[in-house]
Amino acid sequence: MKELVEKQLNVSLLMNELKKDNQEMEHVMKDIQDISMKSNILALNSGIEAARAGEAGRGFSVVATEIKKFAEHSLKASQKSEDLIQRIQQKANEIIAVRTVDIAFDTIDKIDRNLFERNCDVQAWASFNVVKNCLVNPSEESKQLAKGLLQRIHQIYEVYYDLFVLDLEGNIVAAAQNNHQVGKNMADREWFQQTVKTKDVFVTDMYYSSVVDGYTMNYSSPVLDDQGEVIGVFTIRFNWEYIYDIIDAVKIDENSQLYVINSKGEVIASKNREDVFQANLGDIKAVQKVISRTEKQGFTVEGTKIYAFSLTKGYNAYKGKGWAVIVEESIV
Template sequence: MFNDKSNDNMDVSVLLNQLKEANKQMGQVVETIDQISKQTHLLSLNSAIEAARAGDAGKGFGVVASEIKKFADKSFLTAKESKTIINNIQTKANEVIAVRTADVAYDTIDKIDRNLFERNCDVQAWATFDAIKNCLCTDDSDRFKQATALMKNIVDIYEVYYDLYLADLDGKIIATGVNQQTVGQNVSNEEWFIETVKQNSVYVTDMYYSNNAGGYTVAYSCPVRDNGGNTVGVFSTRFNWTFIYEIIDSARVGTTGDIFVINKNGVVIASRDRNGILKDSLMELEAVRKAISGDLYGYSIEKDRSNKMKIYGYAHTKGYNAYKGKNWSVIVSETID
């Protein structure tokens, strides 16, 4: 679905480390100049003392000592200015990397929003299919068979869904696409069913683990209406969260960097190493607090839990078209310590 182009360009971490090494070498050269300046300054001081002791005979040597001191002072000032320039180069380099991490975060959340916008459209379209409506509105003897066949076909074609469910207004599942053992279950107490009926419109859950689906998912649910516009049931899909990882894995993140998708509470719902899902909170990070507060785009430079200095770029969802998003954010980090 998404192509990984992370090898097209040199790893940003490699470039950053090369820049840091070059700056380190420049710093060592400046330190050498600084040491020479100090030694020269000491030499000029000793020379001035000896010239004073020599009286008239040492006047010429005193002039030389004075010039040496001027040279030492100038070298010392140049070394100090060079240190400032080197620090500025490192600061600007970090800022460039920071902007880049924010760009990667923005691009990633945008791709996720666009993908989930399609899922939002899917459920609304399928809820209007005749086989789905007839299953709730007619007494045809084969209505359940037809609905099941359609839903199974949809799952096979689209591939990004674990399963599809059709429930009547009592909350009883009357047809599914894959797991037929769920038929007959009562879901009237489930969030997705309650909110869809209550709001009488499309309802999208946050990411969660579904026992029926057997994996992490997002449920998209839509009212099913008869020809008179009356709600007669709920059609619901279970998006396979693993497809989000195709987006995560294609993000241009360096080998010493990382990427996370977090929910509105700062809890990790996707990560490059797949660890800490729905368990780890990143709320201790300033970047995360800014992101979940609704700040659409930015970065911070701060220490992580292991006290390493890192750059954190972040981007907050702005949704896509009619899909408003779930207040998720993407956080991208690069190590600079």
């Protein structure tokens, strides 16, 4: 994996160096073009002067004609070279764009796989007998046992802010960390209502939670009795900071940008933490394509920027939330 990353970095650096060399070559060819045009003008003026000199200027006229032919040939060659340079530049941009699309896909895929694990966690823990027992037999002892279990899970799985067990009325009966929330009623929350209604896992979008004082995602699973009836809800709060383990590991040029956006085009993760819920990329064509599902993966060239994009595909039971990764590369 390390070798693959290094190769990807080398490809990026080499392509950028190629583009810079190409640009320098373009300047050189323009200088040659300028010399050819001046030589052509010089040959023309020399021809006029040779004609005025009559017989005495005949030899000089031959030289002027040859200079003119050389200048014209040189001008045509430099124009062809300039066309070739532009094609090489275009191909270099396309190679960078393709690699950048790969980065966008790989990043959203890693995020999906990470969140799929959270999807599995909440379902598994909702099936524990200690959790069920504190709902079927809600005594002080059963609630304390449930609390102890949640605390042990929280210690082992460091990626969660908190874990809660709620009864069918929406009351929190056990918590791993925020014990002052026990007794609070959540029956009016969409995640609670949908989990009970669908008897299935409900996943929120990323949001800021005042309860855990941080950006989070809420995974909620129904707790079922032995007959398969809903008796409560097990809900967890994922610590969004752990997504940056993925974001910060992405190797891109220091002048490039990487964003995770939600289905509205709002930035929910970025190399720059200050962009979260402060920037909306809806005016970028690449973002418009991916939000509208016109294209699920690809790139656009907009001005001096390449924008690569890849829409979430989800992973197994986790269907994704309509997010996408956008990678911005300069082509100047």
